[in-house]
Amino acid sequence: MEKSDIFCRLTQAVIDMDATRAAEAAAAVIQHNVDPYEAIIEGLAKGMDKVNELFENEEYFVPEILLCADAMNAGIDVLRPYLPKETTWNKKKVVIGVVKGDTHDIGKNLVKIMLDNAGFEMHDLGRNVPYAKFVDIAGELKADLVCLSTLMTTTMDGMQVIIEDLKKAGIASRVMVGGGPISPGFAKNIGADGYAKNATEAVKVAKGLFQEIHVPLILKTPELVSVRRGQEGVR
Amino acid sequence: MTEKERLLKVLRGESVDRAPVICPGGMMTMACREVMIQTGCRWPAVHRDAQKMAELSIAMRIETGLENLGIPFCMTAEAEAFGGEVEDGDEITSPHMVQYPLKSVKQWKDLKELNPHKDGRLPTILECTAILSRLFSDTPIIGNLVGPLSLATSLVEATVLFKALKQEPEDVHGLLRFLTDNSIRYGEALIGHGVDVMVISDPSATGEILGPGLFKEFVLPYLNRIANRMHELGKPVIVHICGSVSPVYELLKELVSECVSVDSMVNIREAKNVISGKKLMGNVSTILLQNGPIDRIQNASRNLLNCGIDILAPACGLSAKTPVGHIKAMTAVVKGNT
Structure with a gap:
């Protein structure tokens, strides 16, 4: 079987939300001595890129995204034991959670899935997380990024407390915020480094935070990202 | 015209002197x-004390000028009665x-099966409803499901749950049918204790999360069953949907409720056009209400009235930190006291 056929099967299985087919195609990767890392990038991740597109075009919604991510992970689970160890190094560490007072975690879970797929090392603190826990864990892990989410107006102020406490504790983690009631203006006011409107945007913003260039708080279009990449190339 | 007459007339599509201004509770x-x-x-003591x-x-009605009584102060009452574990929160965090x-x-x-007279905080809410309806005949008492x-x-x-919508649709329908039957029973009890208008809030059923296909299959029929039963008992219904509704605009017309309440990002002028034939409630940003300043709250309220909003209301739950003066600024615009 051609390498490109296997990659196509991986991509299509993710788009079709089919975990069984994704695992089968991943097994074919191993069977045919194809590079498992390449299979993830050229097969599974490509599928997820396409899924992001479908999400942005309002053809896919949250339930579809969750199942596509499951299919992708089913494929990765098969390939993981065959990955060379060094492909995992230098991942940026991200601590993520829903701020105390709120237990809506669907948005947080989506962001976690998307960042995980994009190559970040995710540490999920769950929902209804006390302020101090964000600070403690971020300090302990020397996290690169702390992601705070809330869906409720009543818990928004907790975000500011956490950002201030991180600074007081001398922790250098960047902070990205998001969730229903959060606006870019609010994010800026409380001293957040990034704001994301939804999960696909969170990936763009998070990636942007770790490029050595200025990233605007609002990134609405994929074009902006490519513009940024262009600038980076010039430097 | 009393506050209650005005709200009921608006919901029946009759003409009124001005828009009512409410905050439904729940x-x-x-x-x-x-x-x-x-x-x-x-x-949090209030949540368990009728x-x-x-x-x-x-006191909220008197201090703010809002024209209704709305209880409870959270959306966990039914889930707790079904056996979910609830943390009561603190002075600014709801359960x-x-x-x-x-x-x-x-x-x-x-x-x-739920027993509204026995399970969780439901009896407290029923008792509170009864107290309010004994005291107020001219102010609408809003029940929340x-x-x-x-x-x-x-x-x-x-x-x-969201994965099950695609993978185990029959089980999801089983669950939703069961919950609908029980919510209807609780709704009947609320009406029996004096509720005048029923608000059904469905924040997770946003078009943004589900898209039109799943919204039509898993949200519409169940909301309509509840609303139909409330109508049989002679009570009007308002349905609140969070988030952007643009993916499901057309489907909102199929709701049988008299009124749809929408979140702050929804453009009222556009929504009025698309969801014609339904009353619209909303949608003063709760962040604006919390932070002010007063002149921006009043401009936003005025703008909504100019766009033809039928019932002026916050777009979502009020933050407990919202200053009373800010809410008063909103209610004053409707009442012409600015």
Whole structure:
């Protein structure tokens, strides 16, 4: 079987939300001595890129995204034991959670899935997380990024407390915020480094935070990202 | 014209002197810490005390100029009565779920039928409703139900439920039918205790999360069953949908409720055009209401009235930190006291 056929099967299985087919195609990767890392990038991740597109075009919604991510992970689970160890190094560490007072975690879970797929090392603190826990864990892990989410107006102020406490504790983690009631203006006011409107945007913003260039708080279009990449190339 | 007559007339499509201004309670919380301090009826004790719940809601109406009584102050009452574990929060944090009773959607068959007179805080809310209806005949008392799909996300992890929509649709329908039947029973009890208008809040059933296909299959029929039963009992219904509704605009026309309440990002002029034939409620940003300044709150309220909003209301639940003066600024615009 051609390498490109296997990659196509991986991509299509993710788009079709089919975990069984994704695992089968991943097994074919191993069977045919194809590079498992390449299979993830050229097969599974490509599928997820396409899924992001479908999400942005309002053809896919949250339930579809969750199942596509499951299919992708089913494929990765098969390939993981065959990955060379060094492909995992230098991942940026991200601590993520829903701020105390709120237990809506669907948005947080989506962001976690998307960042995980994009190559970040995710540490999920769950929902209804006390302020101090964000600070403690971020300090302990020397996290690169702390992601705070809330869906409720009543818990928004907790975000500011956490950002201030991180600074007081001398922790250098960047902070990205998001969730229903959060606006870019609010994010800026409380001293957040990034704001994301939804999960696909969170990936763009998070990636942007770790490029050595200025990233605007609002990134609405994929074009902006490519513009940024262009600038980076010039430097 | 009394506050109650005005609201009921608007919902019946009859002409009125001006738009009513309300905050329904339930998910759309109607409480401020300022008023809690003044009255000594403070969260979290209020949530489990019918008398205090009534006092806080009465004081909120008097202090802010809002034209209704709206209880409870959270959206966890039904989920708790079904066996979910709730943390009562503190003076500014409303009660919220900490433990879901179901691990999978299939387990819905283990849920017990609700007894509104016995389970969780439902009896407290019924008692409070009765107290309010004894005291007020001219102010509308609003009853609050959580929409079946949102209630389901309080009983089982949302990610589990959302995947099940695609993978185990029959089980999800089983769960939603069961929740709908029980919510109807609770709604009947609320009406029996004096509720004038029913609000069904379905924050998880947003078009943004589900898209039109799943919204039509898993949200519409169940909301309509509840609304139809409330109509049989002679009570009008308002349905609140969170988030952007643009993916499901066309489907909102199929709701049988008299009125749709929408979130702050929804453009009212556009929504009025698309969802014609339905009354629209909304949608003053609760962040603006909390932070002010007053002139921006009044401009936003005026703008909504100019766009033809039928009922002026906050777009979502009030933050308990919202200053009373800010809410008063909104209600004053409707009443022409600015």
